[in-house]
Amino acid sequence: xxxxxxxxxxxxxxxxxxxxxxxxxxxxxxxxxxxxxxxxxxxxxxxxxxxxxxxxxxxxxxxxxxxxxxxxxxxxxxxxxxxxxxxxxxxxxxxxxxxxxxxxxxxxxxxxxxxxxxxxxxxxxxxxxxxxxxxxxxxxxxxxxxxxxxxxxxxxxxxxxxxxxxxxxxxxxxxxxxxxxxxxxxxxxxxxxxxxxxxxxxxxxxxxxxxxxxxxxxxxxxxxxxxxxxxxxxxxxxxxxxxxxxxxxxxxxxxxxxxx
Ligand SMILES: Nc1ncnc2c1ncn2[C@@H]1O[C@H](COP(=O)(O)OP(=O)(O)OP(=O)(O)O)[C@@H](O)[C@H]1O
Numbered sequence: 001x002x003x004x005x006x007x008x009x010x011x012x013x014x015x016x017x018x019x020x021x022x023x024x025x026x027x028x029x030x031x032x033x034x035x036x037x038x039x040x041x042x043x044x045x046x047x048x049x050x051x052x053x054x055x056x057x058x059x060x061x062x063x064x065x066x067x068x069x070x071x072x073x074x075x076x077x078x079x080x081x082x083x084x085x086x087x088x089x090x091x092x093x094x095x096x097x098x099x100x101x102x103x104x105x106x107x108x109x110x111x112x113x114x115x116x117x118x119x120x121x122x123x124x125x126x127x128x129x130x131x132x133x134x135x136x137x138x139x140x141x142x143x144x145x146x147x148x149x150x151x152x153x154x155x156x157x158x159x160x161x162x163x164x165x166x167x168x169x170x171x172x173x174x175x176x177x178x179x180x181x182x183x184x185x186x187x188x189x190x191x192x193x194x195x196x197x198x199x200x201x202x203x204x205x206x207x208x209x210x211x212x213x214x215x216x217x218x219x220x221x222x223x224x225x226x227x228x229x230x231x232x233x234x235x236x237x238x239x240x241x242x243x244x245x246x247x248x249x250x251x252x253x254x255x256x257x258x259x260x
Contacts, residue, residue: 008037011203012059012092012171016068019054019227028054030227031068036171041197041204043214043235045250046224052207055224056175059205060094061085086120090167095174095193099160103148109134110144113163122167133162136199137192154185158192165200172197175207190216211254215239223247 096102131141137158178186225246
Protein backbone atom coordinates (compact mmCIF):
# COMPACT_ATOMS: atom_id res chain seq x y z
CA UNK A 1 0.00 0.00 0.00
CA UNK A 2 1.20 3.53 -0.66
CA UNK A 3 2.04 5.71 2.36
CA UNK A 4 -0.93 7.96 1.48
CA UNK A 5 -3.34 5.03 1.53
CA UNK A 6 -2.08 3.89 4.90
CA UNK A 7 -2.21 7.41 6.33
CA UNK A 8 -5.84 8.02 5.25
CA UNK A 9 -8.29 7.38 8.07
CA UNK A 10 -9.16 3.67 7.76
CA UNK A 11 -12.83 3.03 7.01
CA UNK A 12 -13.43 -0.41 5.55
CA UNK A 13 -10.83 -3.01 6.48
CA UNK A 14 -10.28 -6.72 5.94
CA UNK A 15 -7.90 -8.71 8.09
CA UNK A 16 -6.89 -12.24 7.18
CA UNK A 17 -10.07 -12.87 5.20
CA UNK A 18 -10.35 -16.52 4.26
CA UNK A 19 -13.22 -18.28 2.47
CA UNK A 20 -13.30 -21.91 1.49
CA UNK A 21 -16.26 -23.13 -0.55
CA UNK A 22 -17.64 -26.57 0.21
CA UNK A 23 -16.19 -29.26 -2.04
CA UNK A 24 -13.16 -27.20 -3.00
CA UNK A 25 -9.61 -28.14 -1.90
CA UNK A 26 -8.22 -24.64 -2.26
CA UNK A 27 -9.64 -21.56 -0.54
CA UNK A 28 -11.23 -18.96 -2.82
CA UNK A 29 -9.73 -16.35 -0.51
CA UNK A 30 -6.73 -16.95 1.71
CA UNK A 31 -5.68 -14.47 4.38
CA UNK A 32 -6.47 -11.23 2.52
CA UNK A 33 -5.72 -7.88 4.19
CA UNK A 34 -7.04 -4.66 2.70
CA UNK A 35 -7.81 -1.15 3.89
CA UNK A 36 -9.97 1.48 2.21
CA UNK A 37 -9.07 4.84 3.72
CA UNK A 38 -11.33 7.90 3.79
CA UNK A 39 -11.66 9.49 0.35
CA UNK A 40 -9.28 7.02 -1.31
CA UNK A 41 -9.90 5.11 -4.53
CA UNK A 42 -8.63 1.55 -4.41
CA UNK A 43 -8.83 -1.03 -7.20
CA UNK A 44 -8.90 -4.79 -6.82
CA UNK A 45 -7.66 -6.54 -9.95
CA UNK A 46 -6.92 -10.12 -10.84
CA UNK A 47 -7.63 -12.71 -13.45
CA UNK A 48 -10.85 -14.69 -13.54
CA UNK A 49 -11.19 -16.88 -10.44
CA UNK A 50 -8.69 -14.82 -8.42
CA UNK A 51 -11.28 -14.25 -5.70
CA UNK A 52 -12.46 -10.70 -6.48
CA UNK A 53 -16.20 -11.40 -6.23
CA UNK A 54 -15.74 -13.50 -3.10
CA UNK A 55 -13.80 -10.64 -1.50
CA UNK A 56 -16.55 -8.19 -2.48
CA UNK A 57 -19.29 -10.37 -0.98
CA UNK A 58 -17.34 -10.73 2.27
CA UNK A 59 -16.62 -6.99 2.44
CA UNK A 60 -20.34 -6.33 1.99
CA UNK A 61 -21.22 -8.81 4.76
CA UNK A 62 -23.24 -10.89 2.30
CA UNK A 63 -21.21 -13.96 3.24
CA UNK A 64 -19.41 -15.03 6.39
CA UNK A 65 -15.64 -15.63 6.19
CA UNK A 66 -14.20 -18.90 7.50
CA UNK A 67 -11.44 -16.90 9.13
CA UNK A 68 -10.55 -13.25 9.43
CA UNK A 69 -12.72 -10.24 9.92
CA UNK A 70 -14.25 -7.23 8.20
CA UNK A 71 -14.39 -4.02 10.19
CA UNK A 72 -15.81 -0.58 9.53
CA UNK A 73 -14.16 2.24 11.47
CA UNK A 74 -12.85 -0.50 13.73
CA UNK A 75 -16.29 -2.00 14.39
CA UNK A 76 -16.70 -5.66 13.40
CA UNK A 77 -19.17 -6.29 10.57
CA UNK A 78 -20.97 -9.62 10.65
CA UNK A 79 -23.59 -10.89 8.22
CA UNK A 80 -26.92 -10.87 10.00
CA UNK A 81 -30.46 -9.62 9.99
CA UNK A 82 -30.88 -6.60 7.68
CA UNK A 83 -31.81 -4.22 10.49
CA UNK A 84 -28.71 -5.11 12.46
CA UNK A 85 -26.66 -3.93 9.45
CA UNK A 86 -28.46 -0.64 8.75
CA UNK A 87 -25.55 1.34 10.19
CA UNK A 88 -23.15 -0.45 7.82
CA UNK A 89 -25.42 -0.21 4.75
CA UNK A 90 -25.67 3.53 5.25
CA UNK A 91 -21.89 3.79 5.31
CA UNK A 92 -21.05 1.35 2.49
CA UNK A 93 -23.12 1.25 -0.69
CA UNK A 94 -22.81 -0.70 -3.94
CA UNK A 95 -22.73 0.53 -7.52
CA UNK A 96 -24.10 -2.38 -9.54
CA UNK A 97 -22.41 -3.96 -12.53
CA UNK A 98 -25.49 -3.83 -14.71
CA UNK A 99 -28.03 -1.12 -13.83
CA UNK A 100 -30.33 -2.57 -16.48
CA UNK A 101 -30.87 -5.50 -14.16
CA UNK A 102 -30.54 -3.82 -10.78
CA UNK A 103 -33.23 -1.17 -11.44
CA UNK A 104 -36.76 -2.49 -11.32
CA UNK A 105 -38.42 -1.74 -14.71
CA UNK A 106 -41.72 -0.76 -13.06
CA UNK A 107 -40.31 1.51 -10.37
CA UNK A 108 -40.05 5.20 -11.27
CA UNK A 109 -36.56 6.66 -11.07
CA UNK A 110 -37.42 8.91 -8.13
CA UNK A 111 -38.77 5.99 -6.15
CA UNK A 112 -35.73 3.84 -7.02
CA UNK A 113 -33.29 6.54 -5.90
CA UNK A 114 -35.25 7.12 -2.68
CA UNK A 115 -35.60 3.40 -1.89
CA UNK A 116 -32.38 3.12 0.17
CA UNK A 117 -33.48 6.18 2.19
CA UNK A 118 -36.79 4.49 2.98
CA UNK A 119 -35.31 1.03 3.65
CA UNK A 120 -32.52 2.39 5.83
CA UNK A 121 -34.91 4.77 7.60
CA UNK A 122 -32.94 7.87 6.73
CA UNK A 123 -34.79 10.97 7.98
CA UNK A 124 -35.37 14.08 5.86
CA UNK A 125 -37.09 15.30 2.71
CA UNK A 126 -36.56 12.38 0.33
CA UNK A 127 -38.03 14.18 -2.69
CA UNK A 128 -35.60 17.07 -2.33
CA UNK A 129 -32.70 14.68 -1.79
CA UNK A 130 -33.62 12.76 -4.98
CA UNK A 131 -33.64 15.99 -7.03
CA UNK A 132 -30.23 16.94 -5.58
CA UNK A 133 -28.82 13.48 -6.36
CA UNK A 134 -30.10 13.45 -9.95
CA UNK A 135 -28.43 16.81 -10.54
CA UNK A 136 -25.20 15.55 -8.94
CA UNK A 137 -24.99 12.71 -11.46
CA UNK A 138 -25.76 14.96 -14.42
CA UNK A 139 -29.46 14.18 -14.90
CA UNK A 140 -32.45 16.49 -14.99
CA UNK A 141 -34.52 16.23 -11.78
CA UNK A 142 -37.54 15.58 -14.05
CA UNK A 143 -36.04 12.12 -14.56
CA UNK A 144 -37.62 11.21 -11.21
CA UNK A 145 -41.05 10.72 -12.80
CA UNK A 146 -39.82 8.47 -15.61
CA UNK A 147 -39.12 4.74 -15.84
CA UNK A 148 -35.60 3.25 -16.20
CA UNK A 149 -36.23 1.88 -19.70
CA UNK A 150 -36.66 5.46 -20.98
CA UNK A 151 -32.91 5.96 -20.38
CA UNK A 152 -29.73 4.78 -22.10
CA UNK A 153 -27.30 2.36 -20.43
CA UNK A 154 -24.99 5.20 -19.36
CA UNK A 155 -27.91 7.20 -17.95
CA UNK A 156 -29.13 4.13 -16.06
CA UNK A 157 -25.68 3.79 -14.50
CA UNK A 158 -26.00 7.46 -13.43
CA UNK A 159 -29.35 6.62 -11.81
CA UNK A 160 -27.78 3.63 -10.05
CA UNK A 161 -24.98 5.89 -8.80
CA UNK A 162 -27.51 8.45 -7.50
CA UNK A 163 -29.27 5.63 -5.66
CA UNK A 164 -26.01 4.40 -4.12
CA UNK A 165 -25.14 7.94 -3.00
CA UNK A 166 -28.58 8.56 -1.47
CA UNK A 167 -27.78 7.61 2.15
CA UNK A 168 -24.54 9.65 2.02
CA UNK A 169 -22.18 6.66 2.22
CA UNK A 170 -18.50 7.06 3.01
CA UNK A 171 -17.51 4.12 0.78
CA UNK A 172 -18.85 2.94 -2.58
CA UNK A 173 -18.06 -0.56 -3.77
CA UNK A 174 -18.24 -0.90 -7.53
CA UNK A 175 -17.83 -4.37 -9.01
CA UNK A 176 -17.06 -3.91 -12.73
CA UNK A 177 -19.02 -0.63 -12.81
CA UNK A 178 -18.65 0.03 -16.53
CA UNK A 179 -18.25 -3.43 -18.06
CA UNK A 180 -21.90 -3.51 -19.21
CA UNK A 181 -21.55 -0.18 -21.06
CA UNK A 182 -20.47 0.75 -24.57
CA UNK A 183 -16.85 1.88 -24.85
CA UNK A 184 -17.85 5.50 -25.60
CA UNK A 185 -20.01 5.75 -22.47
CA UNK A 186 -17.50 3.97 -20.24
CA UNK A 187 -15.19 6.94 -20.07
CA UNK A 188 -18.04 9.29 -19.11
CA UNK A 189 -19.10 7.03 -16.24
CA UNK A 190 -15.48 6.63 -15.07
CA UNK A 191 -15.12 10.44 -15.10
CA UNK A 192 -18.38 10.78 -13.20
CA UNK A 193 -17.30 8.25 -10.55
CA UNK A 194 -14.08 10.19 -10.05
CA UNK A 195 -15.87 13.57 -9.91
CA UNK A 196 -18.50 12.33 -7.47
CA UNK A 197 -15.91 10.68 -5.26
CA UNK A 198 -13.95 13.97 -5.16
CA UNK A 199 -17.00 16.20 -4.70
CA UNK A 200 -18.64 14.07 -2.00
CA UNK A 201 -15.41 12.83 -0.42
CA UNK A 202 -16.58 9.23 -0.94
CA UNK A 203 -13.98 6.46 -1.00
CA UNK A 204 -14.22 3.91 -3.82
CA UNK A 205 -13.34 0.25 -3.95
CA UNK A 206 -13.43 -0.68 -7.61
CA UNK A 207 -13.25 -4.27 -8.77
CA UNK A 208 -12.27 -4.42 -12.41
CA UNK A 209 -10.46 -6.51 -14.95
CA UNK A 210 -10.05 -3.37 -17.08
CA UNK A 211 -6.68 -1.83 -16.22
CA UNK A 212 -7.56 1.26 -18.30
CA UNK A 213 -10.46 1.92 -15.91
CA UNK A 214 -8.21 1.25 -12.93
CA UNK A 215 -5.51 3.62 -14.22
CA UNK A 216 -8.07 6.38 -14.86
CA UNK A 217 -9.84 6.05 -11.55
CA UNK A 218 -7.78 4.59 -8.74
CA UNK A 219 -4.74 5.80 -6.81
CA UNK A 220 -3.96 2.37 -5.41
CA UNK A 221 -4.32 -1.16 -6.60
CA UNK A 222 -4.43 -4.57 -4.96
CA UNK A 223 -3.56 -7.51 -7.21
CA UNK A 224 -5.32 -10.72 -6.22
CA UNK A 225 -4.13 -14.09 -7.47
CA UNK A 226 -5.29 -17.48 -6.27
CA UNK A 227 -7.14 -15.88 -3.37
CA UNK A 228 -4.07 -14.04 -2.03
CA UNK A 229 -2.72 -10.53 -2.37
CA UNK A 230 0.14 -10.88 -4.86
CA UNK A 231 1.02 -7.21 -4.83
CA UNK A 232 -0.38 -3.89 -3.63
CA UNK A 233 0.75 -0.33 -4.18
CA UNK A 234 0.23 2.94 -6.05
CA UNK A 235 -1.50 2.29 -9.37
CA UNK A 236 1.08 4.09 -11.52
CA UNK A 237 3.93 2.07 -9.96
CA UNK A 238 2.17 -1.31 -10.12
CA UNK A 239 1.06 -0.77 -13.73
CA UNK A 240 4.42 0.51 -15.00
CA UNK A 241 6.82 -1.45 -12.83
CA UNK A 242 5.09 -4.52 -11.41
CA UNK A 243 7.10 -6.61 -8.97
CA UNK A 244 5.11 -9.82 -8.72
CA UNK A 245 4.80 -12.37 -11.50
CA UNK A 246 1.00 -12.09 -11.30
CA UNK A 247 0.90 -8.29 -11.68
CA UNK A 248 3.43 -8.55 -14.49
CA UNK A 249 1.23 -11.02 -16.35
CA UNK A 250 -1.86 -8.80 -15.96
CA UNK A 251 -0.04 -5.73 -17.27
CA UNK A 252 1.59 -7.65 -20.11
CA UNK A 253 -1.84 -8.77 -21.33
CA UNK A 254 -2.98 -5.17 -21.93
CA UNK A 255 -1.98 -3.20 -25.04
CA UNK A 256 0.16 -0.13 -24.12
CA UNK A 257 -2.38 2.19 -25.74
CA UNK A 258 -5.10 1.34 -23.19
CA UNK A 259 -2.93 2.44 -20.27
CA UNK A 260 -1.66 5.61 -21.92
N1 LIG B 1 -20.53 -20.11 -4.65
C1 LIG B 1 -19.43 -20.76 -4.94
N2 LIG B 1 -19.29 -22.09 -4.71
C2 LIG B 1 -18.15 -22.74 -4.99
N3 LIG B 1 -17.04 -22.17 -5.50
C3 LIG B 1 -17.10 -20.84 -5.75
C4 LIG B 1 -18.28 -20.08 -5.48
N4 LIG B 1 -18.02 -18.78 -5.83
C5 LIG B 1 -16.76 -18.76 -6.28
N5 LIG B 1 -16.19 -19.98 -6.23
C6 LIG B 1 -14.80 -20.33 -6.62
O1 LIG B 1 -13.96 -19.46 -5.87
C7 LIG B 1 -12.87 -19.01 -6.68
C8 LIG B 1 -12.88 -17.49 -6.73
O2 LIG B 1 -14.03 -17.09 -7.45
P1 LIG B 1 -14.47 -15.56 -7.60
O3 LIG B 1 -15.78 -15.55 -8.32
O4 LIG B 1 -14.41 -14.92 -6.27
O5 LIG B 1 -13.31 -14.99 -8.52
P2 LIG B 1 -13.30 -13.68 -9.44
O6 LIG B 1 -11.91 -13.14 -9.35
O7 LIG B 1 -14.41 -12.77 -9.03
O8 LIG B 1 -13.58 -14.24 -10.90
P3 LIG B 1 -14.32 -13.52 -12.16
O9 LIG B 1 -13.41 -12.39 -12.59
O10 LIG B 1 -14.40 -14.61 -13.16
O11 LIG B 1 -15.66 -13.05 -11.65
C9 LIG B 1 -13.04 -19.67 -8.03
O12 LIG B 1 -12.24 -20.82 -8.05
C10 LIG B 1 -14.51 -20.02 -8.08
O13 LIG B 1 -14.73 -21.15 -8.88
